[in-house]
Amino acid sequence: MNQVAPRGPWKPGVAACAGGIAVLAVVIGAASRWMAFDATSAWQGKAAAVVAVAVVATVLLGFRQSLFRVLTSLPFAVGIVAMVLLATALGTFVIQGAAPEDYAKKYGASLGPVLLKLGLNDIFHSAWFSVWLALLALSLVLVAVRERAWRPIRWGHGLSHLGVVVVLIGGFIGSRWGMRGHLDLHEGRAAEALAFPGGAAPFGFSLKLEDFEIDRYDPEYRIYVYEEADGSYRVLQSFKPEAASEWKPVGASEAKFRVVREYPDYHLKAELAEVPAGQGVPALRVDFGGKQMHLLAGVQGRSTVNLAPMDGPLLRFVWEVPGEAEVKRWAESRPERHVLSVGTGEAAEEHELEPGGAVQVGGGAWRVRVVKYYPDFVFDSEKKEATSWSDRPDNPAMQIVVAPAAGGAEETRWLFAKMPEFDHGRTHGGPRLTYRFEPGARPAPKEVLVVGKSSETWEIAKGKVLRKSPLAPEGGALPGMEDLRVRVLPSARESFVSESLSKEPRNPAVEIEVVLGGKTHVEVLKAVHGVPLKLPDGKTLLAFEAKQDDVKAYRSRLSVLEGGRKVAEKTIAVNDPLSYGGFTFYQSNFRENDPTYSGILVVKDPGLPLVWTGLVMMSLGVIFVYYVRPRLEKRKAAVS
């Protein structure tokens, strides 16, 4: 007769275990969904749950021996670990905890609702995941019992496995009876409780923010090379000015640059020099309180200055005696104008531009459309985009597109009113465009006009000439203003000299030489209110900016008060919290524009000691199993 080897008690394979675990999740998921579904029948739900638990418990007790075998089997261990692994991985591919509408948006109209229905939007807090963890803990405990982990030879096994159980229990206690919240504190204010929707948890003491401070890294200014792609800018290179005095390449382009000079406190000094008649323009040198400036007759935007901040009038300089009509026109209020000059010299045209409008230029050959108008242009290095510092037209700039009127490729360009000679980004063949900004005018209540040719000053109010006085050729004070002296220069030339007013980094700038297309240009890049240099390729920018950095540190000095009396004090910082009365207070965040604000995270976690214990147990257990035990066994073998 054939001998059939006795088959041992049935043991499921890995697939069977994993499958069973998955089925369990589905059942629990469905059950919890059903129980949550109808709120009015809460007692029915509870009753059904109790009955279900009772039935299941009876069944399990009936099969307790098989159950013990299964739960302590290796296939089950691997199965539950694999399922938890898959659920965790799934929880990284499916966004957790987002608003329900986001799922249809992100995963499509068909997949989105399915994910929500299956509860995959909050895996880690769902009932079935918790049941899986409980099952894992149960099997770990049972296995420790089966292996008699209290025996020294099995301590490694016991520590590593029970350590996980202890961590899970600690985690459970923490999530069930713990709490976390956030405090918005300002210097001098105190909080007595943790507020959350639906209530508050009192601390039992008062927590006062005495002082909050931020440490910052010293500001550092660097030269950055950006590459533009789809409206956003990517940093290609970053240079310290001192390191860039040798020729450096600019990105992947053919251009190269080097720093010639650094200006910590950059100032463009305008100097006026007298030149022979006919070679210059009439100018007025104005001295007031030690400062000096000058006006140029007939030059747009340079012939008037508003001295009102110094209790002065509007000072205007002209060479020839104005007519009555002109004096009247000064008294009119005028809106600001954006003027586009096309071409140069004889063929120059002038068109009025509206922000958001378009115009045909060059005798109708080209179409220019304004994309965006920036009254006070600055390049935001954080967001890597152009933006306007304010609404005042202090640095008017326009982003335009130019295209042949008959159709063709559009070219994006930038026009800067304060840098009319800026022609980078201009490709050959397109029209030469210059942008001139005429500020609007509101008539000043008091005006002093200096007429250069006849050397006299007129006092004007409301468009009417009140009084005329002579002005000495070597200059004199304005009527009624002894500390304001003017001098007429019939023919003068203006030159600009870059200088640094001090060694303090109040207005950092660098002067660079940049080689573009074989030609060397000299440019000054300013860190504040600066305009980046755009290369002819249209997408590479060179800029000088403050390095973006996190803050160095921030901390809050907290004091704990009980009954009005200070019982404890600590300065907390990130990575250094305060623990008192069962609560732990963490330095969480700050607000850039509110220096007295401190964001404090509050946590109460009764399960924490267990979690630490469990983690230590796990670490010791792993080391014991693989490094201590083999040595013990070797010693045993050597002895016997």
Added chain:
Amino acid sequence: MFERLIETHPGVVALAALYGLSFIVSLPGAFRRGRGLAWTGFVILVAAFLANTTVIVARWVEAGRPPFKTLFETMLFYPWCVAAVTIVLVWLHRLLFLVPCAAAISVVGLAYALLRPDVEMVNLPPALQSGWFVPHVVTYFVSYGALFVSFVLAAAALMAPREGRWSSEALTDFGHNTAVFGVATLTLGLVMGAAWGKFAWGDYWSWDPKENWALVTWLAYVAYLHFRKMPGWEGRRSMWLLVISFGAVVFTYLGMNILPAAEKSLHVYQ
């Protein structure tokens, strides 16, 4: 572009070249019984390891802080860890064929780093200014280094003959022991991460994608350890598991950028 790299990161380029040299020199002889050139390749690897140490120390000094914040910086550290584990194993067990593998992954890693180098040395944000920073990162990367070597050993075990000096069985043993060291350090790294998280952010575990994938990696190797105890699994099957599980290590280290859920995580490299 190559000239640009030499100008901006000469040390790293030289280091990659040194690892590359080790690879070229050691490859022909490594899979035979240790020809002379294979040992030369090993010596070059040791030189590369020392050069790697210099690069890291130099960056530490220049930045004024441990150089482990960005992807670029950690990718300068990873070859160091792989080389360290390789050097130990070659010294103890003469596993010379590990040399070209370690050199190869180091060249690949450094090349990847040079493709996305740090434009400037960023300062450490307050959250990373902690005594836990160095131990946590170093432990993890040593673990990653060991797990890479266990990956190579497992692949070798799958391709090796049944008998011989480096038989499938012998390599399986080495692979397993290396993996065990990797798991032990992985566990310590995970525990340190939880401890640090508690002090910094008030939470030892927040189910954020990076933490989750660290857990997935840990669970994968735990599953490997338990699979091995099942009948029929001590051999080739467990080696396949080692090979597959290394994918989790790679994804945990480098894959966070492709996860939609990870954008806001504190763990993501910018």
